[in-house]
Amino acid sequence: MDNGLTLDTICGDALEEMKQMTSQSVDLIVTDPPYNLSKDYGTTADNLDFDAYLDFTRQWLREGRRILKDDGTIYVFMGVRYIAYMYMIMEQELGLVFNSWITWYYTQGIGKTKGFSPRHDDILMFTKSNHFNFYLDPIRIPQKYYRRRNNMRGANPGNVWAFSHVHYSNKNRQMHPTQKPEALFERMILASSKEGDTVLDPFVGSGTTLRVCQQTSRNGIGIDANHPYIDMTRQRLKQPFDGFDSMDRRLTRVPNDLNDKDVRQAYIQNHIQWFLTNHADALATFITAVKDKYAHKMDKEEMKKLDDLEVKNNGNRISAT
Ligand SMILES: C[S@@+](CC[C@H](N)C(=O)[O-])C[C@H]1O[C@@H](n2cnc3c(N)ncnc32)[C@H](O)[C@@H]1O
Numbered sequence: 001m002d003n004g005l006t007l008d009t010i011c012g013d014a015l016e017e018m019k020q021m022t023s024q025s026v027d028l029i030v031t032d033p034p035y036n037l038s039k040d041y042g043t044t045a046d047n048l049d050f051d052a053y054l055d056f057t058r059q060w061l062r063e064g065r066r067i068l069k070d071d072g073t074i075y076v077f078m079g080v081r082y083i084a085y086m087y088m089i090m091e092q093e094l095g096l097v098f099n100s101w102i103t104w105y106y107t108q109g110i111g112k113t114k115g116f117s118p119r120h121d122d123i124l125m126f127t128k129s130n131h132f133n134f135y136l137d138p139i140r141i142p143q144k145y146y147r148r149r150n151n152m153r154g155a156n157p158g159n160v161w162a163f164s165h166v167h168y169s170n171k172n173r174q175m176h177p178t179q180k181p182e183a184l185f186e187r188m189i190l191a192s193s194k195e196g197d198t199v200l201d202p203f204v205g206s207g208t209t210l211r212v213c214q215q216t217s218r219n220g221i222g223i224d225a226n227h228p229y230i231d232m233t234r235q236r237l238k239q240p241f242d243g244f245d246s247m248d249r250r251l252t253r254v255p256n257d258l259n260d261k262d263v264r265q266a267y268i269q270n271h272i273q274w275f276l277t278n279h280a281d282a283l284a285t286f287i288t289a290v291k292d293k294y295a296h297k298m299d300k301e302e303m304k305k306l307d308d309l310e311v312k313n314n315g316n317r318i319s320a321t
Helices: 014-019 050-067 080-093 182-192 208-215 227-238 261-274 280-297 300-308
Strands: 007-011 026-031 068-078 097-105 120-127 160-162 198-201 219-224
Touching (some): 026 050, 068 182, 120 182, 182 208, 219 227
Parallel strands (some): 026 198, 198 219
């Protein structure tokens, strides 16, 4: 990238590649490994014996722990079949520190006729030690009423994250069987790293993690054993950017009590700068919501400011003037 940051794409086995990496060289690991549910990824088998799968999990997590800096964080996606075992490995065997069990709730998925249709995957967040960074401001969720103490940005998003799968009609949809929404990775990366940090995804798939690193100014390292997915990732990183493929809809919420003109104007500027930077699509929705709620309170000058709010697609970013 021309900002001095790097995005490395490595085709190889996660464990073997991680073994080559320097200890304590990575700030954050965010990854979505194969769930051992017989998905067809190409050359890698996704149907190991129970014990063999746990051993594979144990080994790559051990390398992950070694590579992580002492103040680093790791987020791992997992389905219900193995997540309890993975939790045990992370906490009891590797001595990682549990922080959060996040549920990714999706409204659509496969149907079951005997039993309940699955509607969530989960993400385990552990840290390497008790000294870790967590950046709440960039991931806050606007509330019904703004709070000055929250810098007007809203509250903690909680540990249930609702996003639908990336639909086939989505312009960012890749030909990958388990592509995840960018907004999931955006939240984890913004919460647990800062610009210039290094993020590793040893099972990068279609490149979602690296795309988010690219747009949020992190260094990224992505590994995948299947060459077509590494090619896919490289292509994806070359595509022009006009917003992430998903967004928490609550971000276009406008609080009910922006009655003071100065507070309202500051809120709008803040909101665009903090939350809508990588969501060009959402800006118009937000401005409409502001007008619906507050047009009757605005004087000519304020209305004009809003009308003039210039959306600049400045490189990959939008900004308000
Ligand atoms: C669940 S997918 C990741 C999907 C990704 N999060 C995305 O949004 O596109 C898991 C990936 O791990 C890769 N994989 C499987 N076994 C691997 C191994 N031993 N080493 C590296 N990659 C592997 C598969 O090719 C697959 O692309």
